[in-house]
Amino acid sequence: MRESGGIKQFVLPAMMWLIFEAVAVALWLLTGERFYVFNFSYIGTSVAAGILLFQLRYQHARRVAQFLVGTYMLVYLGLICRENMQIEGFWYYLFTGVFEAATIHYAVAKIAGPLVFGRGWCGYACWTAMILDLLPYKMMQRPRKEWGWVRYLTFALSFLFVSALFLAGVNDMERMMFLSFLIGNALYYIIGIALAFALKDNRAFCKYICPVAVFLKPMSYFSLLRVKCDESKCISCGRCRRVCPMDVDMTDPSRKRKNGTECILCHECVKACPEKAL
Numbered sequence: 001m002r003e004s005g006g007i008k009q010f011v012l013p014a015m016m017w018l019i020f021e022a023v024a025v026a027l028w029l030l031t032g033e034r035f036y037v038f039n040f041s042y043i044g045t046s047v048a049a050g051i052l053l054f055q056l057r058y059q060h061a062r063r064v065a066q067f068l069v070g071t072y073m074l075v076y077l078g079l080i081c082r083e084n085m086q087i088e089g090f091w092y093y094l095f096t097g098v099f100e101a102a103t104i105h106y107a108v109a110k111i112a113g114p115l116v117f118g119r120g121w122c123g124y125a126c127w128t129a130m131i132l133d134l135l136p137y138k139m140m141q142r143p144r145k146e147w148g149w150v151r152y153l154t155f156a157l158s159f160l161f162v163s164a165l166f167l168a169g170v171n172d173m174e175r176m177m178f179l180s181f182l183i184g185n186a187l188y189y190i191i192g193i194a195l196a197f198a199l200k201d202n203r204a205f206c207k208y209i210c211p212v213a214v215f216l217k218p219m220s221y222f223s224l225l226r227v228k229c230d231e232s233k234c235i236s237c238g239r240c241r242r243v244c245p246m247d248v249d250m251t252d253p254s255r256k257r258k259n260g261t262e263c264i265l266c267h268e269c270v271k272a273c274p275e276k277a278l
């Protein structure tokens with residue numbers, strides 16, 4: 001996965017940028033909305049810049065992309081344009097049969113996209129993790145809990161919440177979705193931060209609570225882009241496991257590796273490996 005210097009280090013960021021540009025142009029042609037060109041060009045350029053900075057060995061490369069995309073989606077799309085990009089917004093647009101805003105966001109970043117870039121969204125773009133990653137527990141300090149089932153509960157609750165709004169015939173659904181965006185985000189941050197401190201694990205919310213992982217996990221299993229382990233170089237020192245924020249067993253090169261669908265492509269394991277086996 002690690003690229004050597006020279007022209008090679010531009011290949012991956014260029015590929016990522018081109019994928020986003022292709023999506024931008026395709027959506028523009030399909031919908032006639034030029035906004036999609038701006039939107040996906042901005043996101044693609046931010047992600048590509050983050051990957052390029054990583055290739056250039058800049059220590060905070062991933063965080064740069066995370067803040068560029070995360071603040072854009074939270075502040076510009078969410079607070080200024082009043083688009084609910086959370087899972088409730090996805091259900092809302094899905095129920096109304098409108099293929100725009102959250103439905104496109106989910107289709108690209110969280111359903112089809114992970115087939116190519118796995119959980120890159122979680123590592124380089126998510127505005128919830130953008131804040132959680134600032135907390136002090138970057139590596140897990142306690143064994144992982146068996147609480148993954150909670151995400152299916154929050155997934156079902158989000159679906160039932162939006163269904164109930166439709167069944168109740170709420171008049172001003174746009175306003176209701178904006179309110180749910182504000183309250184939902186506040187809850188995510190409060191629960192995410194509290195859980196991180198309680199379990200000494202910045203990414204506890206991602207591991208146990210986040211409903212979006214219900215989409216992300218199965219799709220990222222097939223991801224084209226993944227960190228692989230060269231077993232002939234590995235000396236089983238365990239460093240990769242210790243620095244991984246998601247508790248992925250990188251020493252197993254197969255797709256069935258433990259917690260493999262949780263890899264956020266942060267490359268902390270790659271940086272830590274003394275044998276360049278990753």
Ligand code: SF4
Nearest residue numbers: 122126128129206210
């Ligand atoms: S699991 Fe959820 S909260 Fe965590 S980074 Fe992914 S989308 Fe964001």
Ligand code: SF4
Nearest residue numbers: 244263264266267269
């Ligand atoms: S440390 Fe490695 S295995 Fe763990 S999430 Fe980051 S890239 Fe994936």
Ligand code: SF4
Nearest residue numbers: 234235237238240273
């Ligand atoms: S850090 Fe590298 S050498 Fe050590 S166990 Fe992981 S892959 Fe193997």
